[in-house]
Amino acid sequence: MIQYEGEIIGLSNYYGVISFKETRQMSSSKESIDIERKIPFFPGDISIYNIGDKVQFIIPIENYEDNQVIIRSQHLKFAKQVSIIQSNQYIEKESNGDIYQLLNKKISPSPNVSDELSLLNFRKNNNLRYSVFNDIAVLLDLIDGTISILDFKHIIEIDKKYKEFIMKWVLFIENSLKNRIESTFVEFSIDVHDFMNKVDQSSDNKMKNLRKKSLRRIRKNYLLRNSGDLRLVYKNEIDKIPELDVAPIDMILDEFTVGDLLIFIKFVMEQYPDFKTDTTSEWEKIYDFLSELKLVRNISAHGNSFLSEVLDRKNNPNYLLEENAELFGSDPFYVNNSKNYSIFNLVRSAIKLTSKGYISTPQKYAVSITSKLLNNHTLRSFFYFYFMVCYLTNDTEDKVIFKNDLRVLFGEHNKIVNLDKVIINIMLCSNIDEENKQKLLTRLLPQAINMFDFVKEHNYEYNGINGDTIYEVIYDNRIVKIDLGDNAEWYLKMILDIKQKYPDEKEFCTLPEWEEISEKFGDFFIKGSDAREALVRIFDENLEKNIDNGIVELSKIKEFSALRYLFLDVLDKFS
16 A cells, blocks of 8 residues: 655645645656645544645555445545644644635625524525525635626526426437337337236346336326226226236336336347347447436436536545546546547547647547546536437437527527617717718618528528527518628538539639629628628627626636537537
């Protein structure tokens, strides 16, 4: 057992944090390097320790029976046999504070709470339920500066929207899987009677209990009713309420939760090899994804805070040990086998598509991202939930709906602009001189309207996912959704259509269609005209729907911004 030495850098009311140096062998050479690590410890009496104390300790290896403590689905790594080798009694203990100090410090104006009674009154006055309020309060410490109570409530509302979003698509997942199972049963001619017999003959007690529970519920719902009676088979005994012997597979599936589906799918794969090897629905992959899905489903269904679970660094009990872990060889304390997990390849492939000019080493960055995904169990669950929906909605319109929902969730609403109001605002604006007003009103905006008309009439209107460059423009009782970005899809379609009409023509500028475009909205394509930039600037100043204030506050949290990047940019490119 290795004896380590370090220094106490933090003390709470029941645990401390030790900083220490670890000599690590570089994976790419024979050289070694010292890296700074941090690890918690749990003393019986915290009062004997001081910040700055030099200590020695051991870190038990994973297979020690007494070190197999699982916290939030992880084996907790912590120091033991912590003894002081040099005391530092003259440094005052730091206080992590309490909920009262946190609220008074972070909320503006300060609520001035000092005890349970004042906290209760504060919550009542602001209609805040303690459990939700307490969870979200974790995020206050991650936001720089202060936050108004109104914005705090906005964050609570956003947290609620996340849970509603998750439940909406979890129900979609459940329904989609049940439909697939029903289809697969028909495709492989799996008889429900044969299935029930296999359940009875098996040693799988979980499946047996699930069968009994499902049939009991179905009987309760349909006994003495006409609905469903024709397909249900009862065991009849004189003067006894009949027991339900068997039911159609769709009625059985209707009674299943996500946890029940896991039991069911595992059993069917074991009993029916054709089901397991079905290439249409990769049931082994679905089973793995579904196993991870349970957590975010339960958080959402039971009203817990999703955002605090995902963004709180300490939600991962081993976060103290993660610094530099993935950079220098194997790590005895930390999950460093990211490359062995399927999500590593998903992340790496996506980063390769988006990393040009932004990330020096996509491989290393993918390891870092994957490690974070693996070690925060809630984030891991959300990630698999994301891919589960993408997998089930592949090549369907539902995928576009899902991604639009996700973008709105992260604060990317449609940018709605009423052009009639824009014109009025320009006319009344005192900050624009008359010459520029005339340029805007007589040239730029009429050309913009011509461009919108052209886009709409030729079916170039944007129908994809929302984004920063997508505007929904209302004008003259018409609505057009248009991308004003550098690589606008409508512009590419326009060029392609002209090329298809004149396949042998190399000089576009001489074509009648191009001359018409140049005449009607040519300023938007003249190099150095800044017409498009000016239009975007005007639109952004006249938006009818802006980003929620709660999103603005959350975006101050580094981890939230990283999530936005991961799910809206990287994963969108890949999936």
